[in-house]
Amino acid sequence: MLLILVGFYTDKEIIHLDNKRILNPNIYLFLFSYFLFVIAATRVGIGTDYDLYEGIYYGAKESVLELGWGFEWISIIFRFFKLKYQYFIAFNSLIFIATVTYFIYKYSSYKYISLITLLGTYSYFSSFNGFRQFTSISLVLLALILFLEKKKWITGALLFLFSIGIHRSSLMFIPLFFINYITITRKMFISIMFVCLFSFFVIPEFIKNSIFNELMGMNDFFQEKYTDSIHAQGEERGITNKMFFLFYWITTFKVIIDKINTKEKVNLFDKLFLIYFIVNSFFPYSNLVKRISYFFELMAIYMLPKFISSHKSKIIKNALKMLVILIFFIRTIYVLNQNGDGVVPYETILYMFE
Structure with missing residues (x-):
């Protein structure tokens, strides 16, 4: 309060x-x-x-x-x-x-x-x-800001290397350092958002789980080291989880489509939060997705205020x-x-x- x-x-x-x-x-x-x-x-x-x-x-x-x-x-x-x-x-x-x-x-x-x-x-x-992982993803975020926003490539790269030394899950974020090479067009953005919406709400979790684990064999790859639990094993989402996905979807769609329409640059943090929808839509809902989402959901502290400020009234x-x-x-x-x-x-x- x-x-x-x-x-x-x-x-x-x-x-x-x-x-x-x-x-x-x-x-x-x-x-x-x-x-x-x-x-x-x-x-x-x-x-x-x-x-x-x-x-x-x-x-x-x-x-x-x-x-x-x-x-x-x-x-x-x-x-x-x-x-x-x-x-x-x-x-x-x-x-x-x-x-x-x-x-x-x-x-x-x-x-x-x-x-x-x-x-x-x-x-x-x-x-x-998960304080070790949160220390790691904090360093990943700082590394991305330094590397892509501040153009301090050596400092950003060293910081990211240290984040890997704290938690190896940081390796999954290597592709993010090339994200600024991707130009988000109107057609691409709308396609991604609606395909994600369809995949999230229409395609059953057991189908995603079968594709990801049985066809691609990802269970063994993402096996948890200490408790021997499978991070990639899917589970059903609750109604609250689905409603927040839709809430984030609406806010992100408004912010980014406005930027595209006014020819404003779709920045690093817009793109990072866009990946949140891709990960949660196409991967089976699991401990793996939850852990990856720790990083991308941090972008909500940027996106929601941006959504509010995008209105004129x-x-x-x-x-x-x-x-x-x-x-x-x-x-x-x-x-x-x-x-x-x-x-x-x-x-x-x-x-x-x-």
């Missing part, structure tokens, strides 16, 4: 004095990002990976378990300085929160909408469970803000009252304040 109410004072379209913001959006962003960092950094026993990696950290088993040379190097440095595991957790949380904060600072039209989206999409809470903009806030507020409360299931912390975050 505080996040929402204070956020209104950064938005001169809602609350203003002489058509000026009462609170600077960037100050708001950094204050609340710090608050989210403190919660993530000081959590104890919260998250499916917390206890697992605590034993690995104190037992120095990163090499034995082949967790990646980058992850092992960070652990060795922390152990060398005799730092407790909690500092290691805080460091990984810092990488994720700092990356997200920078991304919102540079590319979001409405900072408070982006932060609410971060909470409502599970991204923040999921980072408690202040009334429509404010109505959309209220809609987004309501949807993600309800979803966030739902998350805080759930435990486990690989989606949210085993203990609700609220327990930390009792």
Whole structure:
């Protein structure tokens, strides 16, 4: 509630004095990002990976378990300085929160909408469970920005290499470094979006699962290392998952088709979120898709504010803000009252304040 109410004072379209913001959006962003960092950094026993990696950290088993040379190097440095595991957790949380904060600072039209989206999409809470992967995808995002947006090719490439050293799933994102060579035309975009819509809602999951696993034999390729579970094994989607896909589809279609019609450049983040629809439409819904989507769904913190700002009417903009806030507020409360299931912390975050 505080996040929402204070956020209104950064938005001169809602609350203003002489058509000026009462609170600077960037100050708001950094204050609340710090608050989210403190919660993530000081959590104890919260998250499916917390206890697992605590034993690995104190037992120095990163090499034995082949967790990646980058992850092992960070652990060795922390152990060398005799730092407790909690500092290691805080460091990984810092990488994720700092990356997200920078991304919102540079590319979001409405900072408070982006932060609410971060909470409502599970991204923040999921980072408690798979913190090694979220550290990795944070570095991937920074690498892409440096490599493709800032033209700092060497720094971007080295950062991406380090992300692979932390979590090998980063290898799947190598093609993204060539994404700017693809020009999105009107016909291509409309075709992709409607084919994705058809595939997502019409083609049954068991057919996708049969093609992906039995015909292509991808089960063995994506086999989970520790629990011997199959990441590519498909499962049925719930109604909430389908509704959010449609919600994202509508917002993305509006933003990108407007850019094409006005001959504005379809940028890196537009293209990245477009891949979200391709992955979720053609791959069987599985742990594999969920893990890949962790990265692409981060683009929602850019896309939803962009969707709102693309409308000219202040009334429509404010109505959309209220809609987004309501949807993600309800979803966030739902998350805080759930435990486990690989989606949210085993203990609700609220327990930390009792």
